[in-house]
C-alpha cells in the first residue's frame with residue numbers, strides 16, 4: 001500500500017526533525033525532559049521512559065488512577081460484589097482516570113487530535129496499572145476475556161495513521177496475554193462525535209455504525225471493549241448493543257479517561 005508507506009515514512013521523518021529542532025519537553029508542563037530534578041532518581045517502571053519520553057515523572061505521577069469500575073449510565077462508583085445501580089445496563093465502565101485531570105487530558109489530546117502515536121505506551125501503562133488493580137480487587141478472572149477495540153472507519157484511520165483504540169487494545173492483549181479480536185467493523189463513516197452537541201445527536205450519529213465481522217468470535221465471550229475516552233457513552237452503547245446481539249457475555253468498556 002504505497003500511500004500508507006509514504007504516510008509512515010513522513011511520520012518518521014517528521015518525528016526525527018522535531019527532535020532535532022525542538023528539544024523534548026514534557027507535554028503537560030513544558031519542562032525540558034533531558035534535565036531537571038527527576039534525572040538522578042530511578043525511572044518509574046518503564047512508563048514513558050526511553051527515547052520517546054514525552055512526559056516528566058512529576059506530571060506522570062500526578063495522574064490519579066481510579067480504583068473502581070463505574071456505572072456507564074450515572075457514572076456511580078461500583079462497590080465490589082454489589083449489583084450495578086442501573087441493573088439494566090448491559091455493561092460496566094472501566095476508566096483508568098478522569099478527563100478533568102489536566103495531565104491525562106493533555107496526553108489524550110495529543111494522542112487523538114495531534115496524532116502523537118508514541119503516547120500509546122504511556123496510556124497503555126496507565127490502563128495496565130488500573131486494570132491489574134481492578135481484577136485483583138474484584139476477583140475477576142482476566143484470562144477469560146478477549147480484547148476488542150472500537151474500530152475507526154477505514155478513511156479516518158488512514159487520515160490519522162493509526163487507530164488509537166486499537167493501539168491500546170494491542171497493548172492490553174500483549175500485557176495480559178489475551179486474544180486481540182478485531183471483531184467489530186465500522187460500516188458508516190459518521191461525523192466525529194466531538195463535533196456534535198448533546199447525547200441525542202451523538203446517539204443518532206453513531207447508530208448503525210458498527211457491524212460484527214464474525215459472530216463466532218464474539219459468541220459466549222467476556223469482552224474488554226477498548227476506547228480512548230468515554231464522554232456521552234453513545235459509542236460504547238452502540239458497540240455493546242451489537243456485541244450483545246452477537247452473544248457476548250460480560251462486557252467491560254475500558255477507557256483511559258471518562259468525562
Ligand SMILES: [Zn+2]
Pocket residue numbers: 026027028029030031055056057058059060
Ligand atoms: Zn511535566
Ligand SMILES: [Zn+2]
Pocket residue numbers: 071072073074075076084085086
Ligand atoms: Zn447507575
